[in-house]
Amino acid sequence: MTTTITKFAHLQIPLEDVLNATNNFHDDNIIGRGGFGPAYKGQLQRSGKLIKIAARRLDRTHGEGHVEFWTEISALSDLKHTNLVSIIGFCNEKDEKIIITTYAANGSLQEHLNNPNLTWTQRLRISVGVARALSYLHYDERRGYGVIHRNVNSSTILLDENWEAKLSGFEISIKQAVNRMDQITLSEPIGTIGYMDPEIGKTKGVTCKSDIYAFGVVLFEILCGRRAYIKNDANRLLATLVMHHYEMETLPDIIQPDLKNQISKYQISVRSLRIYSETAYSCLKEERSHRPHMLNIVSELEKALENALKFQPRPENFVRLFWLFCFSLCL
Template identity: 60%
Template sequence: MASAITEFAHLKIPFKDVEKATNNFNHDNIIGHGGFSTTYKGRLLQSEKLMKIAAQRFDCKHVEAELEFTREISVLTDLKHTNLISIVGFCDEEDEKIIVTMYEANGSVGQHLSNPNLTWTQRLRICLGVARALSYLHYSKGRDHAIIHCNINSDTILLDGNWEAKLSGFETSIKKSVRTKGQVCPCEPIGTIGYMDPAIETTGGVTHNSDIYSFGVVLFEMLCGRKAYVPNQAKSFLAPLAKYHYENKSLQDIMCPDLHCNRMSPKSLLKYTSIAYSCLNEDGANRQVRTILLMYLRKHWNFSCDLKVL
């Protein structure tokens, strides 16, 4: 990983510049927390242009923080896609390790799940953007490696000013040779509670299908207007609840009321929920989201007519 830092030395940003951009890491500028990092918004002057940025500052007291820092730089500097977060640069000075990315004006999907103003059409467009990002990560022609994200959730999916999805949170991602992409990558359970693939316990590791499971949970979050896991609440985990209601044809009982009350094509809803349910299949090999979602939705999702036909 150290070689990745050296290779992209031209992206280095002095600590004093990041400090100034975030107003000395002012508490009011905090926009997110990770396991070993805190993210701040700010305005960075670069090439005589003032840009809005997000500065992810890692807590270097933890060994894991440095690993996450180098891993994320390695991934972000290697990948380019319209539905992935864009790296601006990084700071690596003594005990300061910071990754600077473009600031996304509308925060994360997790902040808008219950937002009555986030329409069905917008939610579908966001989901399609994430699906495209996953397809690119899992396989891209001409690249000799594939990426397992390992932490797909509604807080790592950011939204730009046009409500387009920008996938972030690559601190725990794993690179794999394309030749072995279908094989299990042995590791301890990683991810966020409520989104982790239950198959990890039996296989002893993750696969690209683990990302598909997590994405399926996000699809149901978007439909139900609630987080995947709500502590200290009855039926706190959304995934088993959604599967139960899907199988019993009673999803309307847990759908976001604002979506349920507004005009929504029954055919659109049926296709969407069948895709989301397939993502949660206990057998990872049967999680067909990349095949089903991208091929079907590109053909049938007509945003110009409010997705009357899905």
């Protein structure tokens, strides 16, 4: 472990600095709670600049999380992508284990699933961003290894001030040789209810296609405006619900109402919606071999976005039409 600490020494941040940044972990600064522990917003002085941060503080109640802590630091210190959260540093002092990352001003995707102001185009951009992040994790050959995330869900997808997706939550990720990403890595069924690959129980392990299944669930969360798992609901599991509606050709019945109104009102996204839903459905295929490659998913979602943008009314057109209308009144 001494070797590990030495390797990441440049990322260490004194506890005193973290306490000052978060106002001694004041409850008013809590921005989320996850399996790792609570996350706090704050402002940290780095290289002469005051920057906004998120500090995830390991909950040591059960004396666990040591491995997960170093797993996340190891992953984030190597990974650099516009759609991944960036590590600023960590604190490992006085029984405190804290991971400090860039701050996401708009919180997690989970908080906005049913947001009536989140447009179809914005939802598509978020989907494309996460898909690109997963493609980078799985197949970036320059890195020499791939990463199986194992924790893709709407709470680990963060949104910055521009609504750009930032994938986080690498504490249970697994590194794997790029040419072995489709091969089973033995693993306990760890993850979040509603997103877990059904094949894990059969094969006793995961592959990169396990991330693809979880991402398919997220895509339908974005489309339907509801969480993957609702404990006391008759349709607890979203994956089961959407598979049924897709196959019965009744998927419009469960699309987020405001989103459905946008599509109906502007008639801009029918083809975009079809490409998107077909892609999401293919990710949920029970057999891993039938699920698409991540690069294909990126390509299809980019098509869906391009199609939506092609038919999106432009502000300048509204201005032009307004002045033409005014001119016609003067004739």
